[in-house]
Amino acid sequence: MDQGNTAFLLIAAALVLLMTPGLAFFYGGLVKAKSVISMMMMSFGAMGLIGVLWVLFGYAIAFPAAEGLSAPWAIDWSALGLQSLLETPEGAAFPPLAFVAFQATFAILTVALISGAIADRAKFGAWMVFAGIWAVVVYFPVASWVFNFGLADDGSFAYGGWITYGLQQAFGVGAIDFAGGTAVHINAGAAALALALVLGKRVGFSKGAHVPHNPPFVLLGAGLLWFGWFGFNAGSELAADGTAALAFVNTIAAPAAALLAWLLVEKIKDGKPTSVGAASGAVAGLVAITPACASLTPVWAIVLGLVAGAVCAVAIDLKFKFGFDDSLDVVGIHLVGGLIGTLYLGIFANGTGLIYSGELTQLAVQAIAAFAVLAYSFGLTFVIGFAIQKIMGFRVRNEDEIAGIDTAVHGEDAYKLELV
Template identity: 85%
Template sequence: MDQGNTAFILICAALVLLMTPGLAFFYGGLVKAKSVISMMMMSFGALGLIGVLWVLYGYAIAFPAAEGLVAPWAINFDDLGLMTSMVTPEDAAYPPLAFVAFQATFAIITVALVSGAIADRAKFGSWMIFAGIWATVVYFPVASWVFNFGLAEEGGFAYGGWVTYGLQEWLGVGAIDFAGGTAVHINAGAAALALALVLGKRVGFQKGVHVPHNPPFVLLGAGLLWFGWFGFNAGSELAADGTAALAFVNTIAAPAAALLAWLIVEKIKDGKPTSVGAASGAVAGLVAITPACGSLDPIWAVVLGLVAGAVCALAIELKFKLGFDDSLDVVGIHLVGGLIGTLYLGFFARDTGLFMGGDGTQLLAQAIAAFAVLIYSFTIAYLIGLAIEKTIGFRVKNEDEIAGIDTIVHGEEGYVLADGKA
């Protein structure tokens, strides 16, 4: 067993876990002051719930073993409660539980990302029900499609999900998703769009009305996310080697370029570059480089960052033109950024991209994977959200939304002065 790689995976898992509290700060700073507790609690609620579900059955759904192509919806009943993962084979490069821990953090952050679309107006209990059901029927199976890459052999894989192994068998190349452009960002972004449509617009929704109450929180959250993202991307190599180093460098280059591009667009469009724009640009670049970090030369990572930062800065305006209230721009950053990064590989992936010696097949594989996940996640999320809204209700009362839902839902206030007044 390689103790160095084992330590690397465990450290990366800890980094990715930190991303969820980082997301809580990022999202918490973007909402109004009287909703900050509610917003941050949705991230922490996902951390608790999905962490438990992953141990009980999530891993067994996401990583079932099979001969050849793993069925799109499969489960390893022998690994419920991680029973078989407790055993470390003699020839293993690292303990199976190290990989279990690493992938658990991906499941947690993906579910938490969705919550940004329903800020200021969602019931916590309804959110937790949605999170558990969506993780079970969407995230866990989609993780199997993308991340269940099987055992490496000469000429291919012994088994795997259809996004990797299946498309490789059918097209000659599998879709590339190094760290979760489809399984994490497109998946979460599509679900966020569905929930935004189900819950409807916030009271008084229009451009300029809902402004971030705490930009320093947003910057702190973005910094924690960027820090944790090195574990997210480099750790997906599952070894401390040259590919991990490439992913690490690209995780510096792309978000740095995206940050600059976002600020330039802001300056041209609105006259002033903002701190929230800088944070959002960095996150957009991180989203875009996630699927591509192990397959791009650094110069092409910079180009990707510039494209993602500029396009996402414009894409967040779509909610005002199309009339859906994606509160914290999960669609504009994660769905759009994930699509950009995933499809970009079809053009610039080493050896297989259209402009890098390929023939267009890689682009086809990327498009199939991206839009299949998008359609599946959106459809199921919409149905789950609608069922919750029509039964126990998903949205708080308008008067509670106007007053601020922290005290109504959690009995707490985000900011209390020494004399006890908020």
């Protein structure tokens, strides 16, 4: 066992887990002062629920070992409760449980990301029911499609999900998604769109009606996300090597460029660059570089960041044009940014992208992977959300939304001023 790589993977897992509290601060600063507890609790609720489900059976669904192409929805019965993973096989690079821990943090974060689309108006109990069902029906299988692959001694695929192993068998190249552009960001973004449509618009929804109550929280959250994202991207190499170093550098370059691009668009559109824009731009760049961090040169990573920052800065206003209330722009940042990063690889991926190979094959498989996950996630999320709304009610009453969802749902206030 390589203790260096084991330590690297465990540290990366801790960094990714930190991203969910970072997300709670990021989202918490963007909402009204009277719904910040509700917003942050949805992230912490995901940490508790998905952490337990992952240990019990989530890993067994996401990583079933099998020869050849694994079924679209399979389970490794021996891995229930992680019983078969307690011992480290001889010659393994790291303990299996280190990888289990690392992937658990991805599952937690992906579920938490969705909550931003339904800020200010969702019941906590209904959210927890949704989070559990969605993880089992959507995230665990999609993670298997993307992340579950085994390599033979010669470096070729021995088994895996259809997005990696299956597309390679069909087209000669598999889809590239190093750290979760499809499984995490497109998946969560599509689910966010579906859930926003199910819950409907907030009271008084219009452009400029809902402003962030605490921009310093937003900046703190973005900083924690960026810090944790180094574990997210570089850690996905599962080894402290040159590929991890490339992913690390690209995780600096792309979000830095995206931050600048977002601020420039804001200046042109609105006349003033904002702190929230800087934070949002950095996150958009982080989203876009996630699938591509190990497959681009740093210069192409900067170009990707510039494109993602500018496009996402414009995309967040589409909700006003099309009339859906994605409260905290999960669609505009994660779905759009995830699509940009995933499709960009079809042109600029080292070796296989169009500019290197002269062929569109990589772009084709990237598009198949991206839009298949989008359709699967959107369709099932809409059904799950609609059923919960009809059976137990997903949205709070308008009176509670206006009075303050923190008090109505949690019996707490984020800020209590006392006169002495």
